[in-house]
Amino acid sequence: MIKIHNLDRSRSRRIVWLFEELELPYEIIQHQRDPTTMLAPTSLKAIHPLGKSPIIEDGDITLIESGAIIDYVTGRYGNGKLVPAKDSSDYASYLQWLHYAEGSLMPPLVFSLITQMMQVDSEILAGTIDHFCNTHLNFINETLAAKKYFVGADFTAADVSMGYAIESANGANLPGLEMASRIVRYPHLQRYLTELQSRPAYQRSLQAIGE
Ligand SMILES: N[C@@H](CCC(=O)N[C@@H](CS)C(=O)NCC(=O)O)C(=O)O
Known part of the structure; x- marks a missing residue:
């Protein structure tokens, strides 16, 4: 086991x-x-x-x-x-989203979390972090405007990977740390997250x- x-x-x-x-x-x-x-x-x-x-x-x-x-x-x-079949056109997209979550989306979100935990008071830093986070959140919101899940019509393991990152963008999941949601301006991310969180699994x- x-x-x-x-x-x-x-x-x-x-x-x-x-x-x-x-x-x-x-x-x-x-x-x-x-x-x-x-x-x-x-x-x-x-x-x-x-x-x-x-x-x-x-x-x-x-x-x-x-x-x-x-x-x-x-x-x-x-x-x-x-997982889409390896010889399907969806497979490359699957790989991209599986790895994008940790490789690209999580780093600015973690940076934001750390600066908040350390109570760093810097407008320049906050603005830079917002810029990096919003670049990614805009991109994935637009992606989900056209698709139900990241690869297409079907839920894949890439959605498990992306789902956690979008949950993180929705606010810190740590006790005692209040963080504003970064997805309130992104309706497709909100719709997607609600849908994932309603899955029985x-x-x-x-x-x-x-x-
Ligand atoms: N990219 C790694 C990140 C692993 C990671 O940083 N995990 C965090 C939890 S979300 C952790 O263990 N933090 C506690 C610590 O660093 O002491 C992965 O996705 O597995």
Whole structure:
């Protein structure tokens, strides 16, 4: 049985959600953030030297990085579910969105979160972060104006990857940290997020991690 190391309020919810979508068995090992610093506990470092989540253990394989984990699990255990066929025209688009979430969209959102946590008071910095965030949010809002999901008409594992990033843009998910939603001006992102959050597998995943 694959073990999912789940840090509370973190990207590992993607992986639990993916397993629920694929109806695969899994075991959750729970790790709690430090309530003051919000950093991961040392228990995660015992599993992998980076000490960040998500991490999965599949027999003697230990794997980090949301995109790599999604690719590994769908490829090895997914039976073709949630991934377009490799010879289809959708496959390139699938790969792009699977990796865009962590490679492009999350960095400015995390930067915004960190400056807020550190209470950095700089108009120039805030303006720069807004510019980077809005460039991406505009782009993905326009993308979703024409499509139901990121690849097209069908929900794919790239939506699991993108869904968490858009949830992050909708406000911090950390206790005690009030962050304004960045998606209020983007109707297609709001519609998309509401739709993802109403999926039964998404709701089961939140229940499984107690969030
Ligand atoms: N790109 C990585 C990011 C991993 C990451 O930064 N995880 C955060 C949780 S959302 C973490 O473990 N933070 C706690 C810490 O850095 O101590 C992925 O998607 O797997």
